[in-house]
Amino acid sequence: MNGNRFGRLFQVTTYGESHGPSMGCTVSGCPAGLELSEDDIQRELDRRKPGQSQITTSRGEPDAVSIESGIQDGYTTGTPIGLTIENKDARSGKYEPFITAPRPSHGDFTYSAKFGTRNWGGGGRSSARETVNWVAAGAIAKTLLSREGIEIAAHVCQIGDVEASEVSFDEIRERVDETDVRCADLDAAERMQELVEEYQREGDSIGGGIYFEARGVPVGLGAPRFDSLSARLGQAMMAVxxxxxxxxxxxxxxxxYAGTERNDEWEFSEDGAPAPTENDHGGIQGGISSGEPIYGEVTLHAPTSIPAEQQTVDWETGEVIEDAQVIGRHDPVLPPRGVPVVEAMLALTLADFMLLSGRITPDRVDGRPGEYDTDYHPENPRNE
Amino acid sequence: MNGNRFGRLFQVTTYGESHGPSMGCTVSGCPAGLELSEDDIQRELDRRKPGQSQITTSRGEPDAVSIESGIQDGYTTGTPIGLTIENKDARSGKYEPFITAPRPSHGDFTYSAKFGTRNWGGGGRSSARETVNWVAAGAIAKTLLSREGIEIAAHVCQIGDVEASEVSFDEIRERVDETDVRCADLDAAERMQELVEEYQREGDSIGGGIYFEARGVPVGLGAPRFDSLSARLGQAMMAVxxxxxxxxxxxxxxxxYAGTERNDEWEFSEDGAPAPTENDHGGIQGGISSGEPIYGEVTLHAPTSIPAEQQTVDWETGEVIEDAQVIGRHDPVLPPRGVPVVEAMLALTLADFMLLSGRITPDRVDGRPGEYDTDYHPENPRNE
Amino acid sequence: MNGNRFGRLFQVTTYGESHGPSMGCTVSGCPAGLELSEDDIQRELDRRKPGQSQITTSRGEPDAVSIESGIQDGYTTGTPIGLTIENKDARSGKYEPFITAPRPSHGDFTYSAKFGTRNWGGGGRSSARETVNWVAAGAIAKTLLSREGIEIAAHVCQIGDVEASEVSFDEIRERVDETDVRCADLDAAERMQELVEEYQREGDSIGGGIYFEARGVPVGLGAPRFDSLSARLGQAMMAVxxxxxxxxxxxxxxxxYAGTERNDEWEFSEDGAPAPTENDHGGIQGGISSGEPIYGEVTLHAPTSIPAEQQTVDWETGEVIEDAQVIGRHDPVLPPRGVPVVEAMLALTLADFMLLSGRITPDRVDGRPGEYDTDYHPENPRNE
Amino acid sequence: MNGNRFGRLFQVTTYGESHGPSMGCTVSGCPAGLELSEDDIQRELDRRKPGQSQITTSRGEPDAVSIESGIQDGYTTGTPIGLTIENKDARSGKYEPFITAPRPSHGDFTYSAKFGTRNWGGGGRSSARETVNWVAAGAIAKTLLSREGIEIAAHVCQIGDVEASEVSFDEIRERVDETDVRCADLDAAERMQELVEEYQREGDSIGGGIYFEARGVPVGLGAPRFDSLSARLGQAMMAVxxxxxxxxxxxxxxxxYAGTERNDEWEFSEDGAPAPTENDHGGIQGGISSGEPIYGEVTLHAPTSIPAEQQTVDWETGEVIEDAQVIGRHDPVLPPRGVPVVEAMLALTLADFMLLSGRITPDRVDGRPGEYDTDYHPENPRNE
Known part of the structure; x- marks a missing residue:
């Protein structure tokens, strides 16, 4: 059990290591007939790509996605979508000093203890490079959800002690990619940028938080009790x-909050359906989506790989190393590049529940299976 | 997909509604040879039982567990353990006013919208009564973990604005059941009790938090990336x-926190293994247990069912009801009875990972399968 | 992993041992709004019940099912359906001689070796009594499928060297329960009956085969490759x-058969859709249902528990027992009582795929989730 | 749900279409420390490769595997193993005539009806080319099993009416690859070859059977009831x-067979353990491996794609085509190339159960997880 699978009906399976030949993921369960191109995926990958700015790692990866299966004439075929992303700038040599001396609070020790072996290529499987797969798969989920009127947004709401003011959903979507820190409150963004640079100069790093929101989610998603929408979002986000x-x-x-304060009373909406007067419940009631926007936050701790001197030990030589420095290509703060990752996990979770609830039909995006005609894509060149 | 299953190898499946004939759960994946009695399970159920104190619902349930399968002569047989708990004090009539008028922020509306039907028996499947199953299954997980030296504790760390001071693991285990609010800081417990009674008197309710901790967890549990220990704990706890x-x-x-602050440096432990100097990482690094105590917190919002007047709407009559009151047998605060529930979910998650990591062997608690002798339980009366 | 779960979306979980207090199963994933009563389930259980005739075990079990959850006012609620069946005629004493001496070709040895413990109650979990759960769950699946126009039938097509002639689907459904051997070819049935009685008189037993067929299955069920309809039927039937x-x-x-012989050519059906001229393919092409009847056979070997003298060994005493006799209440032939079991496994497999393909919507049998009205069951007394 | 996943702990996930850019599979759950090279995988792929002989398709695929992750310095790392195999000789043009006219008894119609779209590249996902992934994954499973003393063999036991005589396990392993038809009875092989060539000359095809056997399987594999070893083998083999x-x-x-005939009596083996006197039970009792060789057969029908004239219909033009001929690169008989596929599915099933039973530990092939040393591979160049 490698934990490289996510989703019950909209399924993602991944492989890949920081400095191996390629990263890859297979998406299955996406219905046939969805218009999808490499560009749809590449657009999201570019947002996560390293080397975007001064405050991200300088690793030079184009992160070009290649679709290996599951798409024909620009539409999904309903069969597994294989995606690969080559690692172009892999250099494992950089990390050699730390093969038997674990980096503080990194996964080095636990991975080595678990598997009895040490991947010396930049953390191997434990590297956040894995999330390139999530963003690729998430792009497909987003495209699918978008057809159903579900839109997703996220931005950095806090870095260190700098908090963003409340920003609207539309503002987030418009502005999130405007600044290097990916905070839609542009004033806060400026202060965040300064703060990060300060930590970076000192060879240190800093934590932060990401706010996420989904709009257009219909009532009824979630399978309480163990697979409630909140439980599965919990899993998805805590995997980041x-x-x-x-x-x-x-x-x-x-x-x-008291019950009287937090409870959202009911009124009738314009179309005569019950609607809550507020949304303190965050779009989920009893583990099931209420139709209101789903929102929340994820906290990401400071990157553990930092140039500042820290103590570690070498379990082979028995040596205590007091001034270990992690000199690699590391981000000084995670949320800016984490935004597309959080969006991807939100999209994957919702796409899965849309299928599980029958809102999206599993075999075809349009209609039910079992009709023998195949020409319902007018653009299909074979069907003219 | 009803979301009534938890665990990959240590598997729990549940059924039951607030006012149906019985609650039940089937535990499979528990190895053979574990000494286990109804008392081991009953002890935990009694901690969660309603009617324990003034600040819990007055519903009179003995919550007596019956083992239907999987145990022979006091030991598990390795086959599924069926457990049932009768509902003795079911009275669905109480809730009738709210059949087509959803209680504010309760699951009434979302369940009804999802299934197109309304369970008028006290919330039916959405009731927290379901957690009686979790506590029963969790008791088996705890018994199994205890053999491996893993101990679990939880207590209420906050109610409203009253926070508990830091308390040690041993203090929690000793004192958690001493007070009605289940807070091991006895001073804070007193203030919490007062606060809850105050809200109760006003027909209101209040939120709170539960601190949990597991000790003795070996290095190596967790299956990153999507099934990292933190991701699966996230799912488990967000299902509460x-x-x-x-x-x-x-x-x-x-x-x-900056990286330099949060990072836990490495030193050698007395037995020569790498050990972190602190435990700011909470016992999980890179999604895998580090061998240090695992700790964290869960926040539970205020109970939504309150006698205070709130507005709701009746979707059948079209009526707006401004002064709806939920007059039932409801807790004014959830964490005190949530403590055994959180412990159960922690135990279930860890037991599952102990099996997944091979630390606990799947067929027998002692040794490997395939030996033809069956007499390794000396107490077995048939084998004298 | 106890292997007590079947189905991906239409999920069954079972517990129970031959001589424990009760058998039980939890069915989840059945949509809300299905009319379902204990009678619907009992009818099927009565067909599998022991003690029906001279050629079945004399164990006296009423096999009365009790619905513990998931049904309200005669309709499913969409939440887990808990079923229990009490074991009324459990007597474990009968089998004591064989605790450490395995019955020939029975599961005694393998279960004991696997779990290191011996269930001395008539085989415990390995007993075919478990199939009472399958038939109960299968009755729900059948009810669900019937709404969609899918009908299922099975009968005994062979016992020993007596083969039934080809019988039509309708004949099977009409006559299957007319004879004790459950063969719809009544002439063959008579000869089968004689054959079985002959083996029974000699303290021996005999094997046989069951033919099954499903009609009305729409085109498009099956998830090739590993979850093709044939693969999952293979699992379901080989579990019998x-x-x-x-x-x-x-x-x-x-x-x-040559390709030219076995291949079914295509013609147009009356309504203008492609239809195969024959059905040598058995209703499954490329792992997916073709719309034609699905049919096949399952072979069940002779019961292993027989009064005839056979050699076994006692692994505790080291004794070789040359004349061991299994004197219990055992069937001399399995297919007659296996017919409802095979039907159940067929129904469970098809119901699962109907959900997986979106043909049956997961939350409600009627319409899509997300509408807030709850009154679509006209019979619902609360909604008058 | 695309059915592209196999295995619970030893997990395979596949993608790829007959005429897409590549085939790929991700294997996860293989423990760390297994010596494994591309050669180990290539050897098996070469056995399945097209163009080996006159009686296999002339498609020219080198089927060269590339390991993308999960191996370091010649040993598995415990993390997912990504494998890709490029399609070098893809030519979709060949099949164009059949886009809207389904080939008789092929998956064309059912795939099109299910997904509402038609993959015109030689069957796309429904092509047996997919099995290249299974053989690649199976090679890893075989390597893992071999360490545990489990060996696997298969050969063609029947083509048309030509049956092989009984051949020993060792003979099968020695001779299986000696003849083009892969039958270890060399006399029968010759007659099979002649028969196939005869059908081939007539533009026809013929069915056949594969015998498989596994030796060294320990007692105790299988998770009855639904996941019994026979049930899971049933799924695995029916997916072929x-x-x-x-x-x-x-x-x-x-x-x-009567019970007295089929039952295998018990005696003591030389080392004093109970052992069956014969193996009519096929190595599985009560759904669990008995320690005896596991053996059985799989029947593969004649290839459906044949040059002989057959009738089909074009669902777009409404035309009935009486003389459709499938002129492609197709095998006239499947079992010869199916042998490595059946071996792979047997290996994958057994590897999964070896992990599920704890016989193979999940994180490391040697020893238990949690030790902090990483140098247990003496060959590891970093640990000198």
Whole structure:
């Protein structure tokens, strides 16, 4: 069990190591008839790509995706979509000093202890490079959800002690990629940028938080109790590298709210359906989506690989190394590049539940299976 | 897909509704040869039982567990363990007013919208009564883990604005059941009790938080990336009724920590193995257990069913009801009875990973399968 | 991993041992709004019940099912359906001689070796009594499929060297329960009955085969490659106690057919759709249902528990027992009581694929989820 | 749900179409420390490769495997193993006539009906080319099993009416690849070859059967009831393209055996353990391996793509085509190339159960996880 699979009906399976030949993921369960191109995926990969700015690693990866199966004439065929992304700038040599001396708070020690072997290529499987697969798969999920009117957004809501003010969904979508820190509150973004650069100069790193939101999610997603929407979002978001907290709705603050304060009363909407007067519940009630926007936050701790001197030990030589420095190509802060990753995990979770709830039919995006005609894509050149 | 299954190798499947004839769960994957009695399970159920104190619902359930299969002469047989718990004090009539008028922020509306039907028996499947199954299954997991030296504890660390001081693992285990609020900081417990009674008097309710900790967990549990220990704990804890936040280690606070602050340096332990100097990482590194205590917190929002007047709407009559009151047998605060539930989910998650990692062998607690002798339980009366 | 779960979306989980207090199964994934009563389930259980005739075990079990959850006012609620069946005539004493001496070709040895413990109650979990759960769950699947126009039938097509002539689907459905051997060719049935009685008189037993057929299955069920309809039927049928062969379409005989002989050519059906001229393919092409009847056979070997003297060994005493006799309440032939079991496994497999293909929507049998009205069951007394 | 995943702990996920850029599979759950090279995989792929002889398709594929992850310095790392195999000789043009006219008994119609789209590249996902992935993954499983003393063999036991005589396990392993038809009875092989050539000359094809056997399988594999070893083998083998029957032990013939004939009595083996006097049970008792050789047969129907004239219909033009000929590069008989495929599915199933039973530990092939040393591979160049 390698934990390289996500999703029950919209399924993602990944492979790849930081400095291996390629990263890859197979997406299955995407219905036939979805218009999809490499560009749709590449656009998202470019947002996660290293080397975008001064505050991201300088590793030079084009992260060009190649579709190996599952698409024909620009539409999904309903069969597994194989994606590969070559590692072009892999250099394992850089990390050699740390083969038997674990980096502080990194996964080096635990991976080595678990598998009895040490991947000396930049963390191997434990590297956040894996998330390139998630973003690729998430791009397909987003395309699928978008057809159903579900839109997703995320931005950096906090770095260190700099918090963003509340920003609207539309503002997030418009501005998220405008700044290097990916915060849609542009004032806060500037202060965040300064803060990160300060830590970076000192060979240090800093933590932060990402706010996410999904709109257009219909009522009824989630399979309580163990597969409630909140439980599966919890799994999805806590899988994000460096995540230490997941919250939705009022999150941790809900501790201090009384029932009368937090409860959202019911009124009738314009079309006569019950609608909550507010959305303190974060779009999920009893583990099932309520039709209101789903929102929450993920906390990512500071990157552990830092140039500052720290103590480690070499378990082979028995030596204590007091001034170990991790000199590689590391980000000084994770949320800016984590934004597309969080969006991807949100999209993957929702796409899965859309299929599980029958809102999206499993075999074809249009209609039910079992009709023998194959020409429902008018653009299909073979069917003219 | 009803989301009534938890675990990959240590598997729990549940059924039951608040006011149906019985609750039940089937535990499979528990190896043979584990000494286990109804008492081991009953002890935990009694901690979760309603009607324990003034601040819990007055529903009168003995919650007596019956083992239907999987145990012979006091030991598990390796085959599925069927457990049932009768509902003795079911009265569905109480809730009738709310059949087509959803309680504010309750699962009434979302369940009805999802299934197109309304369970009028006290919430039916959405009721927290379901957690009686989790606690029963969790008791088996705890018994199994205890053999391996893994111990689990939880207590209420916050209610409203009253926070507990830091308490040691041993103090939690000793004192958690001493007070009605289940807080091991006895001073804070007193203030919490007062606070809850105050809200109760006003027909209101209040939120809170539960701290959990596991000791003795070996290095190597967790299957990154999607099934990392933190991801699966995230799922487990966010499935707890009313959970709005899951944190481990520094949790949400990690946002404000620099890498140099949060990173735990390495030293050699007395027995010569690498050991972190601190445990800011919360016992999980790179998604895998580090051997240090695993700790974190879960936030539970205020109970939604309150006597205070709130507005709702009746979707059948079209009526707006401004002064709806939920007059039932409801808890004014959830964490006190949530403590055994959180412990259960922690135990179930860890037992599953102990099996997945091969630390606990799947067929027998002692040794490997394939030996033809059957007499390795000396107490076995048939084998004298 | 106890292998007590079947199905991906239409999920069954079972527990129970031959001589424990009860058998039980939990069915989840059945959509809301299905009319279902205990009678619908009991009818099928009565067909599998022991003590029906001279050629079945004399164990006296009423096999009365009790619905513990998931049904309200005669309709499914969409949440897990808990079923229990009490064991009324459990007597474990009967089998004591064989605790450490395995019955020839029975599961005694393998279960004991696997779990290091011996269930001395009539085989415990390895008993075919478990199939009472399958038939109960299968009855729900049948009810669900019937709404969609899918009908299922099976009958005994061979016992020993007595083969039934070809019988039509309708004849099978009409006559299957008319004879004790459950063969719809009534002449063959008579000869089968005589044959079985002959073996029974000699303290021996005999093997046989079951023919199954499903009609009304739409085109498009099956998820090739590993989850093709034939692969999952293969799993389902090979799980039936004593199954040694699974065949569909021409089955084993297909070895001797040329492509030109076996291939079914295409013509247009009356409504203008492509239709095969014959059905040598058995209703499955490329692992997916073709819309034609699905048919095949399952072979069940002779019951292993027989009064005739056979040699075994006692692994505790080291004794060789040359004249061991299994004096219990055992069937001399399995297919007659296996018919409802095979039907159940066929129904469970098809119901699962109907959900997986989106033909049956997962939350509600009628319409899509997300509408807030709950009154679509006109019979619902609360909604008058 | 695309059915592109096999295995619970030893997991395979595949993608790829007959005429797409590449085939690929990801194997996860293989423990760390297994010596494994591309050669180990290539050797098996070469056995399945097209163009080996006159009686296989002339498609010219080198089927060269590339390992993308999961191996370091010649040993598995415990993390997912990504494999890709380029399609070098893809030419989709050949099949164009059949885009809207389904080939008789092929998956064309059912795939098109299911997904509402037609893959015009030689069957796309429905092509047996997919099995290149299975053989690649199976090679890893075989390597893993071999360490545990489990060996696997298969050969063609029947083509048309030509049956092989009984051949020993060792003979099969020695001779299976000696003849083009892959039958270890060399006399029968000659007659099979002649028969196939005869059908081939007539533009026809013919069915056949494969015998498989596994030796060294320990007692205790299988998770009855639904995941019994026979049930999972049933799934695995019925997933093989063109499979219409699966049998183990006496298979279909068991119908005619009495209990006294089929039952295998017990004696003591030389080392004092209970051992069956014969192996009519086929190595599986009560769904669990008995320690005896596991053997059985799979039937593969005649290839459906044949040059002989057959009738089909064009669902777009409404035309009935009486003389459709499938002129491509197709095998006239499947079992010869199916042998490595059946071996692969047997190996994958057994590897999965070896992990599920704890016989193979999940994280490392040697020893338990949690030790911090990483130098247990003496050959590891980094650990000198």
């Amino acid at each position: 590298p460096a995540a230490t907290a997941f919250e939705f709705g009022l999150g941790r603050e809900a501790r201090e | 009724p009313a959970a709005t936040a899951f944190e481990f280690g520094l949790g949400r606070e990690a946002r404000e | 106690p004593a199954a040694t062969a699974f065949e569909f379409g021409l089955g084993r005989e297909a070895r001797e | 393209p063109a499979a219409t029957a699966f049998e183990f032990g006496l298979g279909r013939e068991a119908r005619e």
